[in-house]
Each structure stands twice: as structure tokens, then as C-alpha cells.
Amino acid sequence: MTIDRTTTRRSTLASLALVSALALSACSSMTESTTAGDAEGTIEKLNIVVPADPGGGWDQTGRAMETDLKENDLVGSASVVNVGGAGGTNGLAQLATETDPNTLMVMGYVMVGAVETNNAATRIEDTTPIARLTEEPLVIVVPENSPYQTVQDLLDDIESKGKGVSITGGSAGGADHILAGSMLKEAGISPDNLNYIPYSGGGESLAALLGNKVNAGISGVGEYAEQVEAGKLRALAVSGEEAAPQLPDTPTLTEEGVDLVLTNWRGVVAPGTIDDAQADKLTQLVTDMHATDTWKATLEENNWSDAFLTGEEFQTFLDEDITSVKTTLTDIGLL
Numbered sequence: 001m002t003i004d005r006t007t008t009r010r011s012t013l014a015s016l017a018l019v020s021a022l023a024l025s026a027c028s029s030m031t032e033s034t035t036a037g038d039a040e041g042t043i044e045k046l047n048i049v050v051p052a053d054p055g056g057g058w059d060q061t062g063r064a065m066e067t068d069l070k071e072n073d074l075v076g077s078a079s080v081v082n083v084g085g086a087g088g089t090n091g092l093a094q095l096a097t098e099t100d101p102n103t104l105m106v107m108g109y110v111m112v113g114a115v116e117t118n119n120a121a122t123r124i125e126d127t128t129p130i131a132r133l134t135e136e137p138l139v140i141v142v143p144e145n146s147p148y149q150t151v152q153d154l155l156d157d158i159e160s161k162g163k164g165v166s167i168t169g170g171s172a173g174g175a176d177h178i179l180a181g182s183m184l185k186e187a188g189i190s191p192d193n194l195n196y197i198p199y200s201g202g203g204e205s206l207a208a209l210l211g212n213k214v215n216a217g218i219s220g221v222g223e224y225a226e227q228v229e230a231g232k233l234r235a236l237a238v239s240g241e242e243a244a245p246q247l248p249d250t251p252t253l254t255e256e257g258v259d260l261v262l263t264n265w266r267g268v269v270a271p272g273t274i275d276d277a278q279a280d281k282l283t284q285l286v287t288d289m290h291a292t293d294t295w296k297a298t299l300e301e302n303n304w305s306d307a308f309l310t311g312e313e314f315q316t317f318l319d320e321d322i323t324s325v326k327t328t329l330t331d332i333g334l335l
Helices: 005-040 057-071 087-094 109-116 153-163 174-185 202-210 219-227 276-290 293-302 311-331
Strands: 041-050 076-082 101-110 126-142 165-170 195-198 216-220 233-238 263-270 305-310
Touching: 041 057, 041 087, 041 276, 041 293, 057 076, 057 087, 057 101, 057 126, 057 195, 057 219, 057 263, 057 276, 087 109, 101 109, 109 174, 109 311, 126 153, 126 174, 126 202, 126 219, 126 276, 126 311, 153 195, 153 233, 165 174, 165 202, 165 305, 174 216, 174 219, 174 311, 202 216, 202 219, 216 219, 216 293, 219 233, 263 276, 276 305, 305 311
Parallel strands: 041 076, 041 101, 165 195, 165 216
Antiparallel strands: 101 263, 126 216, 126 233, 126 263, 126 305
């Protein structure tokens, strides 16, 4: 039996070529699948910008997010960076130059006002809205040895002494500042009488109060509640519609005769340069976090009210809030 070795060699080479082609095809498909999986999978590293010094509500929010995201394996890693000053507008300016799409910045009502009062070059409209997370009433407090027993006592002294009475709080144009000015307006007192001393972090305003360097302070309930419970500060009123869970015996402003309700909301935005797919990925990440038991526990632990909004609803809310704050700031003489 004669064997045609040439034909056999050609057949073998053809078979090897076919096997190689199939192997290359498989590798190509695997690479495409892996690439697609990376694009749709977990964010390996998330940057969280807190546009304030450590110790305040934004810092608490950013660090709570960092912890809950990592505990639920929603990100490979997460880190918080503080960029303090100017009511958050320093951090807002830094976000405008951020090139990493996996970046979230904590912000809220305070920043809306600060952008206007600081005439900031970078505005919230230049960012990509991701989600509103929480809201919290404010509290008006005085040092433990203060002669003021009620909000009316404080307002009467401001009407009498003008700038001789000082009120501290967060950054200029923020929720604390707006509440101080609105209280004077409701009481028929000229905004020129307001001596407001702003600080970029809750820790600094607390130190000023405890050191008797100011007459009164305004901040989120959570930032002062512990010192009120310890007897080092006295709470005069809260700014919500109802009493705050942490300070159930403290009356509302309305109950004290000041027809005013104001709550401070907080949320997150991303760089304005990201595309729709990247924005959707971050929105889904925050939505997944919001659904976890650990985030629900975080809300309860900090007495934050759940105010979750995303997408067009958050965008609409933000647009309306910016317009409303501009009007309020003008009415109380801050613009």
C-alpha cells in the first residue's frame, strides 16, 4: 500500500491551521467578554470628595458612604479626601478639573447658597447630579451659661444690640446662614443687624460655642445633639416641621412663634465631564448602596431622614432649589 506523504502533510498543516484559527477566535471572544465585564462590573476604586474640613455633616456623610460601600462589596476600594473652604466651592472648583469618572462629591443645600454668596466661577450646574440622599433639620443653640432661654430672647437681644450679638454656623450663604437671616426677617428685624461668623467645619463652630466666643450657633441637629445632651449647650429650637428624634424636648421654631421651616439636604454629584454611561454606573452604585441594610442602619444611627432621589427627579429638584435659594438670599439681604 503506497502512502502519499505530500497529501498527508498538507492535510496535517490544514488541520493545524484550523485549530490555530479556532484558538485565536476563542481568545478574541474571551478578551471581548472580559473587557465588557470590566466595563459593566464593580468599580474598583471610588474617590469621594468632601468639600469641607473633617467633623461636619458632609464629612460624616462621605465617610458613612465609604464604610457602607466597602462593607457591601459594592466597590473594590473607596477613599475620602477633604477639600475645605468657601462653603464647598473650593471642592466644587477641584471637581471641575477631575479626570477620574469614578468620583463622587458630597454636597447639598449649603453649597447651593455658597455658590451664590461667593459668586463662584464653578457652579453646581457644571456638575453631573447623581442622587439626593438625606435631609436633616437645623438646631439653634447657645452655651450652657447663656442668658437666652428662648429663641425670642435671642431675637430681642439682636434687635437691641445689632451686631453686638454673634451667631456662628457653617459657611457663608449655607443653610445655617440662611436660617439665621430668615429668623430675623420673620421677626421684622433688619438683616443689617445680623453678625454671622461662618466656619467651614462643624468642629470649629462647636469649639467657638464651647469657648464662649460667640453668643449662639446654628447647625444640623446631629452636629450639636451630643453636647446638648451633655448639658454643655442649650437647644432653643429646631427648624423642622416636627421635633427632632435626638432632641424630642426641643420645640420647633413654629411652636416658638417663628413661622419658619427649613431642612438641610445632602447628596452627591459627579464631574460634569462624564458621559451618560458613566453617570448611570455611579447612579446605580448609589442606588445599590441605598438599598442595603447597612445604609438603613446608618440613617437610623445618625437620625438622618431618607430623602433619596436620582435621575430627572433629582435634576428637577436641584434646579428648583437653586432658584429658590437665590430668591431667599436676596430677600434676607445676603445678595
